[in-house]
Amino acid sequence: MNEPRGTIRLAALTRSYGRTTAVDGVDLDVSAGELITLVGPSGSGKSTILRLIAGLDRPDGGRVLVDGADVAGVPPHRRAVAMVFQDYALFPHLTVLSNLTFGLRVRRVRRAEADRRARAAADRLGIGDLLDRYPDQMSGGQRQRVALARALLRDPSVYLLDEPLASLDAPLRFATRADLLALHRELRTTTIHVTHDQHEAMTLGDRVVVLADGRVRQVGPPQQVYDEPADTFVAGFLGSPPMNLVPGGGVLGGDPALTLGVRPEDLTRDDAGPITATVEAVEALGSEAILLTRCPDRTRLIVRTGPRPGVAPGDEVRLRADRLHQFDAATGRRR
Amino acid sequence: MNEPRGTIRLAALTRSYGRTTAVDGVDLDVSAGELITLVGPSGSGKSTILRLIAGLDRPDGGRVLVDGADVAGVPPHRRAVAMVFQDYALFPHLTVLSNLTFGLRVRRVRRAEADRRARAAADRLGIGDLLDRYPDQMSGGQRQRVALARALLRDPSVYLLDEPLASLDAPLRFATRADLLALHRELRTTTIHVTHDQHEAMTLGDRVVVLADGRVRQVGPPQQVYDEPADTFVAGFLGSPPMNLVPGGGVLGGDPALTLGVRPEDLTRDDAGPITATVEAVEALGSEAILLTRCPDRTRLIVRTGPRPGVAPGDEVRLRADRLHQFDAATGRRR
Amino acid sequence: GCTSGDGKADRPGITVVLFGDAEEVAGYRSLVDGFTDANPDMDVTLSPVATQDELMARLTTSFAGGQPPDVFLMNYRRYGQFAGQGAIEPAQSYLDASSAIKESDFSPRALDAFRFDGQKLTCLPQNLSSLVVYYNADLFQAAGVATPAPGWSWDDFLAAGKALTGDGRYGIGVEASIARLAPFVWSNRGELVDDENRPTTLTLRADPAAREAVDWFLDLQLRHRVVPPDAEEQSESSEARFLRGTLGMYLSSRVAVPTLRTITGFTWDVASLPVAPGGVPASILHSDAYCMSAGLPDHRPAWRFIEYAMGASGQQTLAESGRTVPSRLDVAGSPAFLDPAKPPRSSQVFLDAEPHLRATPRTATWARVEKEANKLLEEVFYGRVDREEGLRQLEETVRPLFTPAGK
Amino acid sequence: MSRPRSPLTGWAFLAPYAIAVAVLVAVPVLLNVGYAFTDHTGLTRDPQFVGLANVRRLLDDRFLLDSLEASLFHVALAVPVRFLAAVGLGLLLAAPRPGGRWFRTAVYLPTVIPDVALAVLFLWVLNPLYGPLNQFLGLFGHAGYNWLADPTTARIGVVLMLAFPIGEGFIVVLAARRLLDGRLYEAAALEGCGPFGQLRRLTLPLLAPVLVLLAVRDIILTLQVNFVPAYVLTDGRPANATLYLPVYIFDQVFEFSGFAYGSLVTILLMLITAVIITGLLIAVRRWRVLR
Amino acid sequence: MVGRWLGRYVLPALVAALFVAPLWFMVVGSLRPTGSPPPRTLELWPAEPTTAAYARLPELVPLFRYLANSALVVALAVPLTVLVASLTGFGLRLLSRPARRRALIGLLVLLLVPVTAVWATRFEVFRLAGVVDTYLPLLAPAALAVSPFLVLLYAWSFGGVPDSQLQAARLEGAGWLTIWRRLALPQVKPATLAVAVLAFTFHWANFIDPLLYLTSGDRYTWPLGLRFLLLLNPTDWPLLMAGSVVATAPCVLVFLLAQRVLLADDPLAALRSKGRP
Numbered sequence A, B: 001m002n003e004p005r006g007t008i009r010l011a012a013l014t015r016s017y018g019r020t021t022a023v024d025g026v027d028l029d030v031s032a033g034e035l036i037t038l039v040g041p042s043g044s045g046k047s048t049i050l051r052l053i054a055g056l057d058r059p060d061g062g063r064v065l066v067d068g069a070d071v072a073g074v075p076p077h078r079r080a081v082a083m084v085f086q087d088y089a090l091f092p093h094l095t096v097l098s099n100l101t102f103g104l105r106v107r108r109v110r111r112a113e114a115d116r117r118a119r120a121a122a123d124r125l126g127i128g129d130l131l132d133r134y135p136d137q138m139s140g141g142q143r144q145r146v147a148l149a150r151a152l153l154r155d156p157s158v159y160l161l162d163e164p165l166a167s168l169d170a171p172l173r174f175a176t177r178a179d180l181l182a183l184h185r186e187l188r189t190t191t192i193h194v195t196h197d198q199h200e201a202m203t204l205g206d207r208v209v210v211l212a213d214g215r216v217r218q219v220g221p222p223q224q225v226y227d228e229p230a231d232t233f234v235a236g237f238l239g240s241p242p243m244n245l246v247p248g249g250g251v252l253g254g255d256p257a258l259t260l261g262v263r264p265e266d267l268t269r270d271d272a273g274p275i276t277a278t279v280e281a282v283e284a285l286g287s288e289a290i291l292l293t294r295c296p297d298r299t300r301l302i303v304r305t306g307p308r309p310g311v312a313p314g315d316e317v318r319l320r321a322d323r324l325h326q327f328d329a330a331t332g333r334r335r
Numbered sequence C: 001g002c003t004s005g006d007g008k009a010d011r012p013g014i015t016v017v018l019f020g021d022a023e024e025v026a027g028y029r030s031l032v033d034g035f036t037d038a039n040p041d042m043d044v045t046l047s048p049v050a051t052q053d054e055l056m057a058r059l060t061t062s063f064a065g066g067q068p069p070d071v072f073l074m075n076y077r078r079y080g081q082f083a084g085q086g087a088i089e090p091a092q093s094y095l096d097a098s099s100a101i102k103e104s105d106f107s108p109r110a111l112d113a114f115r116f117d118g119q120k121l122t123c124l125p126q127n128l129s130s131l132v133v134y135y136n137a138d139l140f141q142a143a144g145v146a147t148p149a150p151g152w153s154w155d156d157f158l159a160a161g162k163a164l165t166g167d168g169r170y171g172i173g174v175e176a177s178i179a180r181l182a183p184f185v186w187s188n189r190g191e192l193v194d195d196e197n198r199p200t201t202l203t204l205r206a207d208p209a210a211r212e213a214v215d216w217f218l219d220l221q222l223r224h225r226v227v228p229p230d231a232e233e234q235s236e237s238s239e240a241r242f243l244r245g246t247l248g249m250y251l252s253s254r255v256a257v258p259t260l261r262t263i264t265g266f267t268w269d270v271a272s273l274p275v276a277p278g279g280v281p282a283s284i285l286h287s288d289a290y291c292m293s294a295g296l297p298d299h300r301p302a303w304r305f306i307e308y309a310m311g312a313s314g315q316q317t318l319a320e321s322g323r324t325v326p327s328r329l330d331v332a333g334s335p336a337f338l339d340p341a342k343p344p345r346s347s348q349v350f351l352d353a354e355p356h357l358r359a360t361p362r363t364a365t366w367a368r369v370e371k372e373a374n375k376l377l378e379e380v381f382y383g384r385v386d387r388e389e390g391l392r393q394l395e396e397t398v399r400p401l402f403t404p405a406g407k
Numbered sequence D: 001m002s003r004p005r006s007p008l009t010g011w012a013f014l015a016p017y018a019i020a021v022a023v024l025v026a027v028p029v030l031l032n033v034g035y036a037f038t039d040h041t042g043l044t045r046d047p048q049f050v051g052l053a054n055v056r057r058l059l060d061d062r063f064l065l066d067s068l069e070a071s072l073f074h075v076a077l078a079v080p081v082r083f084l085a086a087v088g089l090g091l092l093l094a095a096p097r098p099g100g101r102w103f104r105t106a107v108y109l110p111t112v113i114p115d116v117a118l119a120v121l122f123l124w125v126l127n128p129l130y131g132p133l134n135q136f137l138g139l140f141g142h143a144g145y146n147w148l149a150d151p152t153t154a155r156i157g158v159v160l161m162l163a164f165p166i167g168e169g170f171i172v173v174l175a176a177r178r179l180l181d182g183r184l185y186e187a188a189a190l191e192g193c194g195p196f197g198q199l200r201r202l203t204l205p206l207l208a209p210v211l212v213l214l215a216v217r218d219i220i221l222t223l224q225v226n227f228v229p230a231y232v233l234t235d236g237r238p239a240n241a242t243l244y245l246p247v248y249i250f251d252q253v254f255e256f257s258g259f260a261y262g263s264l265v266t267i268l269l270m271l272i273t274a275v276i277i278t279g280l281l282i283a284v285r286r287w288r289v290l291r
Numbered sequence E: 001m002v003g004r005w006l007g008r009y010v011l012p013a014l015v016a017a018l019f020v021a022p023l024w025f026m027v028v029g030s031l032r033p034t035g036s037p038p039p040r041t042l043e044l045w046p047a048e049p050t051t052a053a054y055a056r057l058p059e060l061v062p063l064f065r066y067l068a069n070s071a072l073v074v075a076l077a078v079p080l081t082v083l084v085a086s087l088t089g090f091g092l093r094l095l096s097r098p099a100r101r102r103a104l105i106g107l108l109v110l111l112l113v114p115v116t117a118v119w120a121t122r123f124e125v126f127r128l129a130g131v132v133d134t135y136l137p138l139l140a141p142a143a144l145a146v147s148p149f150l151v152l153l154y155a156w157s158f159g160g161v162p163d164s165q166l167q168a169a170r171l172e173g174a175g176w177l178t179i180w181r182r183l184a185l186p187q188v189k190p191a192t193l194a195v196a197v198l199a200f201t202f203h204w205a206n207f208i209d210p211l212l213y214l215t216s217g218d219r220y221t222w223p224l225g226l227r228f229l230l231l232l233n234p235t236d237w238p239l240l241m242a243g244s245v246v247a248t249a250p251c252v253l254v255f256l257l258a259q260r261v262l263l264a265d266d267p268l269a270a271l272r273s274k275g276r277p
């Protein structure tokens, strides 16, 4: 109680399903008002962590502390937690309005008052004119916003968002992401956001948590994680195209005990560069281009250049590596 | 029959569901061996076009010609078409191996031979060790690859791929995309690939088709579509972040009859630039950064810069627009 | 204990379970109404069921569950099962002590059938009926055959049957069952079972007199074809046929009368069963009796109901239905039963048969014996199996059923 | 499913049912099992323990053999007929088509006819002279049968009657078929699978769990419950050809005061049902029906 | 094209005709005049239809009292059946996978118990509870959801409600009973309808329970009443058929009301158009 409202601490949290350990000794501190992003490959335990925090699932080991108190005995509906589900979990037999007022009515808010609050939340998210629709009469983006509005009405101390933007197309996702950010700036409610989108991972959170196989691989501000990945997994996972990793150093400067990495944008074309490579394919992305190249020792290197790079498959280029990352070849840890 | 095998021609193809016209007079020629990409917002009719080509759905109007012959009367199981469904459509009661050999067995290939070919296809896509699993025992990415492998085994004259990479995480998507490309280079089978991923739209196809509301908005090589979008819709749709569009020209140089557009990467910081803007947010993406800025006349401009741009929210920057796009303000068409 | 009167200890209440079709039940209802009018201090719960099978199900359940009805109506061919288990409170002592009714009021033949141990009355029979011949007088006239006269013989009977058969009509309609067969066996001085009181087998083949009667009975169908054959009988029962006027003679008991009274198109009457050549007149008893469940704390209310039902007014109510012959001979001899205004004219036949009535054995397993034997007799009668083989099978199959199970 | 809720919640919802089962099924059944080893007649209240006497009686009861034969014949014929009718019609009528609802309604309707009414109706349908069935056969120049007089035709007649009330299975097949993902059929079509292949390779395997459940249920129904109409229609005739086990039990318990013996035959019936069903489940175990 | 037409309409229509035939002949049979023999040819409609048989029903048996009793029993038993089946089905839905398998096996064993095993012995239970000759014993099957099958039907339908919805409702503060009532039940209306129709048919036609556990003739239900007609004059087919029609008609009616949703091409759409305000 001496900590501010909305802090979350996960201590050695563990949850197994049969033989798979979905969450494996996760420690994490989230401070009040923080927006934290959880990323990791599919099946790395992201959703499970959210469900443990919400009380929808019980840990096999470890503890969840909210505002400093262990919440093990607190049932989900008494935790001040709002969750937006990966599949929205709207109630298909209810109109949008009834979906929004469901929780209020369950908590015995009077109908008029519940309607008023639901309308306010809907207006805020620009779905005020959809209140009479059923979920299956709306687009993904609209459903997404209904789910968000429902969560807003809870006025919780923690938001848990499970890939809330996954099924939106690019422009809509771009817009909704901005909405989410604006909302968080305004409310300053502690938020845990799960995503597998590179862009979201990099831009949304104050900090990003990279998970793999139920374990935390790295926690830190996005740019820092990008710049100094803790191990080869994080290096390969964050960034698109991913970092070039060369076991034993190879063309980047050999050292059998190390794996060397260089990000595609840190490989610069330089006629005096030490690396020679043959272009195999050019992916023009409009705003930039990706060269897929291969060195004489068959190492593949991905190079990011400006748009219209002026090379064609088969051409030979010379490259300079600007910022090298060093990892232990055996453990994969950053050196 | 005088055209080569695998050409597809859609002529004034139309399909309505109730009051929504999912496909609205689409004309398209795909030449043999071409890989064409279909992009468009959700609900623009991409899947419907594929289903019409496959014969899973009947057009209300217009024709589908394969190799020059109208296929209206040919049932789907007699069309030489392989499709990867948006939701995979794996057979839940069969193991991966049986899923793969399903079509072969239907076409009376002997079991040993069918198994051999299925194993080869599975190995090629890295799912050779999953052959005994059932679909519900696999992750989304694994299922996706099974669906791809199943299509590979068909040896059809046309591949129809409906967002085949949508549920893969970034590194896997990157790798599988390269596989797909290599495969197409090797087999040279006509392929129509639906995606809503910017990156795929730009890199995969020989040509890209942009759809909206069931109509074709633009067809052409990706770079050309990116560089010379036919209207404001295409301009806003392709590219992430999207093109800055300023109705009436505004800060970009006023002309009430025009909408002017400039891509984020074509806005360069230049202390002598004509445009003044205040930075509202900086999204550091690791390899680059996005500045969200606002001009004095409240026009928002998105600017793409290199990583570590060295500005903070609230700073003022001066910008230069390098390549302007001009659209008719009334029709949205390119001028 | 008796919990049927729960909460109404001040008013004795009894439950009466009985069986019958819709019209019979209506008759019982007026009987009960008469009783409660006369005894306003008593509640009677009338609990009718349709068939005897259902009656048995209802009784078994309630006996097994420990809440049997106070009074139940039961056919004498089935009461042995109950009496053998001591489930019935013997009525003799109540009758002896009764001031309302006395033993001599009733047909001795009917009473005898309900003396389980041969001495003491177990239940009180409310009616008696016998197998008789209903005949279509118009058909007889048209065929120029004399109408049956008292004491007519099997040969007269068969001759009439032959004369009436033809043209889609049949002379005789009779069910293939032990109960229909028995009076013919007895008339021919044969016996149905080896020992009346402790039967161990049917003697349809072993007893030559019985065998003769059986063959004669089967010949009606198998040789003379004066009885509707299998498919015809299945399509339309003899009773329906008789009602329609396409059957000359129909063998049944008094039960048929209410139905036959709906006939408007021709005149019909009733005659006694024909007598075997050199034989004796015989018929079979049909009777249902009121029984009291054993083990109830107080049998007096039940007995009061039985006294009323067996009393003159109760029996009269019953007689008016026309369906049964009252077991009270004074009522049976009164116009309440013999009402000349209603067919059949010769109802006296039922009373005349009374001295010649015989009952089938009353052992605990008789009901089962009869049921299984009927099924097999039907097979023989309709020629579905060979006569000799069929009869042998019948006796063999049924024999083990005589020994009570588990003893 | 995971443990998204305390594991007790689900059981708590089951509690009322469990109590009802305990009071209304478990206790009566245990009583019944107990009675099987006594001389209980149903008419007295002091049954005596008689050990295996009833079992010995069971072993040389010729009627029981008849009854067993009748029941097994009945199951062997009725279950496939009812099952095929329900599944076939369910699949035939599942596809949307104008008026489809009325076709389905028609198939369901006989199911709502009360047992007694159905039996009475079939007394007429099977009537050798007036019955529509024989009249129908007459259209093809066939003389027809005296249905209820011959053991075999009587049994077939009962099966025919029971082929009509199949509405419950029919509805389940309809619903299950509709739940199948249409996408799978499209995928199969693109794999070169025609309508028949789709039925064989998709519909039937995908419906397998439901079908097995239906078959299990139908076996139980046929062996144990459906006898009411048979009881009214034939009552064991002719010559015990339709003396199905439940009819025999009913007769023993309620007509012949063989309460204890009837209880024993009831146990036998239960065992037979269990054996048949276990056999079925083992035969189809590779379909992953119990997954 | 012809083959397609045959498969889509002609064959189904023939099947439909075959299945409607029993009911049709029942109605036709009830409209014949009393006393005339059954026709020797297929009669699709009686020569002189009459409702005389129906008029005689109330004279022979207390028709309206029996029907009212039946209606009372059904009015109590059907809701109880739906309640028990849906609560139990929901409970199954909530169980973990292994626990559910155990419960299912339990249900299967329950399904194995022959009805004959409990008829007589249940009487003892009812007597101890002092409810013989009341309608409570007739509600016993309802307390058992009529058959485990109906419970399975519900469990199966509830399986279609995703976990995430249950959890979302949980987070919204709803208790499990609220979730069952406000979230799960409204989404499985076709199942509820199906269970209600099946339960209605069962309770309406229930013959054995009233026979064994009701003693007062005044409390009888119609199936018992029908039996009293069965023994009457054998040429009175019309009367018997009229009795059967009366016994069947309510079930048919209830079913016809339900089939709009139950048997529609798309049950969800049919539901929706009803559910909408």
Ligand SMILES: Nc1ncnc2c1ncn2[C@@H]1O[C@H](COP(=O)(O)OP(=O)(O)OP(=O)(O)O)[C@@H](O)[C@H]1O
Pocket (backbone or CB within 6 Å): A017, A018, A020, A021, A022, A040, A041, A042, A043, A044, A045, A046, A047, A048, A049, A196, D001, D002, D003
């Ligand atoms: N209810 C469950 N039963 C069994 N295994 C489960 C269950 N829920 C999750 N798992 C397993 O736990 C692991 C983590 O699952 P989780 O849903 O947390 O992954 P995720 O990171 O959210 O993945 P995604 O990005 O695909 O949503 C996976 O291996 C999954 O198969």
Ligand SMILES: Nc1ncnc2c1ncn2[C@@H]1O[C@H](COP(=O)(O)OP(=O)(O)OP(=O)(O)O)[C@@H](O)[C@H]1O
Pocket (backbone or CB within 6 Å): B017, B018, B020, B021, B022, B040, B041, B042, B043, B044, B045, B046, B047, B048, B049, B086, B196
């Ligand atoms: N079976 C159907 N019934 C009714 N409407 C349909 C049906 N199929 C598609 N539609 C409608 O047709 C339009 C086009 O749908 P389609 O599936 O082709 O879109 P899409 O471009 O593939 O979208 P997405 O990216 O979401 O897959 C949508 O408005 C959709 O709602």
Ligand SMILES: [Mg+2]
Pocket (backbone or CB within 6 Å): A046, A047, A048, A086, A162
């Ligand atoms: Mg997840």
Ligand SMILES: [Mg+2]
Pocket (backbone or CB within 6 Å): B046, B047, B048, B086, B162
């Ligand atoms: Mg699509």
